[in-house]
Amino acid sequence: MKRHVYELLRYIINGLAATAVHFAALAFCFSILGIPSAGLSNLIAAFFGITTSFLGSRYFVFPKTSEGFVTQALKFSGLYGFIAIIHGVVLLIWTDWIGFDYRLGFLLATAIQVSLSYLGNKFLVFRIAT
Known part of the structure; x- marks a missing residue:
């Protein structure tokens, strides 16, 4: 049980770092x-957020997995490609079509992303071989 708690804490830390990178890049693209x-x-x-998340997940959150870097990168890319499309569609609808603030849409899309990602x-992607 303790191992799962620490894993979840590492996941949260990694997710916050990746989200900060993602949001900074979003604000830069949109506002600057x-x-x-x-x-x-x-x-x-x-x-940028996905790259940060992969490296953090592989080396910090789930370091005891047995698959190679390339295999995990391909699985992760597929998963996060799917999640990125969902994230983008949420912002497209929220901000571009409805006209709501992009920052709130980002938070909504990120909540969806967190669940699917974990x-x-x-x-x-990072399951431990049994």
């Missing part, structure tokens, strides 16, 4: 570069 679509800005920013990483 002036990309007019929050959805497009978010998809660009997702690359389950996918734990049981698909």
Whole structure:
């Protein structure tokens, strides 16, 4: 039980770091570069958040997995590609179509992402061989 608690804490720390990188890139694209679509800005920013998340997951959250780097990177890319599309669509609808603030849409999309990410990483990408 204690191992799972520590794993969850490491997941939260890693997720906060990856989210900060993702949001900083989103704000940079949308507010500094002036990309007019929050959805497009978010998809660009997702690359940076996803990279941060993979490295943190592999080396910090789930370090005892047995598969190789490339295999995990491919699985992770597929999972996070799917999650990035969901994240982008949420912002597209929330901000571009409805007109709500992109920061609140980011929080909503991130809540969805956290759930899908933890389950996918734990049981698909970084599972421990039995």
